[in-house]
Amino acid sequence: MDVHVQGTVPPNPFLGARDLFEVEHDLDLPVHVKVRDDPDERTWAGHHDDHHVLNISRQTATSAMARELALHEYAHMRRHEQSHPSHTMGMEEVLYLALTGRRVERRVLTHCYQLANHAKDIYADDITLSVAPSEKLVAFLESELARAVADQPQAPAGPEGLRMTAGADPSMTAVNAAFALALLERHDAVDADHRIYDLAHAAAEDAPNVDFDFFKRSFKSLARDPDESDYRRALVDLVRGYVDSHDTTTGPAAD
Known part of the structure; x- marks a missing residue:
């Protein structure tokens, strides 16, 4: 499972979430983490033919919930790949x-x-x-x-x-x-x-x-x-x- 963090934030929460996720699940497509400057931006997943995008605000990406929110969005990506x-x-x-x-x-x-x-x-x-x-x-x-x-x-x-x-x-x-x-x-x-x-x-x-x-x-x-x-x-x-x-x-x- 490939995770690419774009932006000047610590990648650890996103990589840590990946490690937890991979215990039982995987994604076929890579994940691009896009950090946005708007502090009120919601965290959400986008889906493309060749990759997923995890959109997250800089404030959230550096918060105590960053790993858990990333894991939640990986789960959405998995459900999307399953055509749930x-x-x-x-x-x-x-x-x-x-x-x-x-x-x-x-x-x-x-x-x-x-x-x-x-x-x-x-x-x-x-x-x-x-x-x-x-x-x-x-x-x-x-x-x-x-x-x-x-x-x-x-x-x-x-x-x-x-x-x-x-x-x-x-x-x-x-x-x-x-x-x-x-x-x-x-x-x-x-x-x-x-x-x-x-x-x-x-x-x-x-x-x-x-x-x-x-x-x-x-x-x-x-x-x-x-x-x-x-x-x-x-x-x-x-x-x-x-x-x-x-x-x-x-x-x-x-x-």
Whole structure:
């Protein structure tokens, strides 16, 4: 597995993540790590015919989470190379099946894409947590959820949906909390008395319209090796569940 770090940052986190990843997995294509100067840039993986790109901000690349985030993105790359449905299926068909005849607020429609992102993360972290300890991930999810619960909404969702950060939308924060618990419970990564349960309970209370248990159960029970039909059905159920938690009327769906 070839990893090439571009930029003036220590390569150790990315090479360390590679070493962990290679214990059980591999990538056919090389990885180019591209360090960006924007401190608010999200970490994400890009895919090309002859290589993958791990995009990461300089601030994140030098943080304590750099190795874990790199490992997470390698897992996304592996799922992409496997042509896993979670990483190849587009949302257009899912939205059509879930929302035909529904009028949906654009903000809610944007959040539906975050549901798909969470499902992708579940499958990526099935790999991540098979090769690495869970402690840092637990601490990261707890910290992000605590910040989201503490703050009131400050701004509408951006084009990529909301993260579990300050000013998060209460409904999406509740779904994010359900995702976090589902992921951790799926891998037996937290005890029943962990503080993240209190935070998730607070998030759920802030969004009584959201069926928290439904989303936790749905994320947690995603089939380990789904075919396209299984995965499409799971996403349709998630989208309908979220849209049903908001005021909607019959009529043409949002574009």
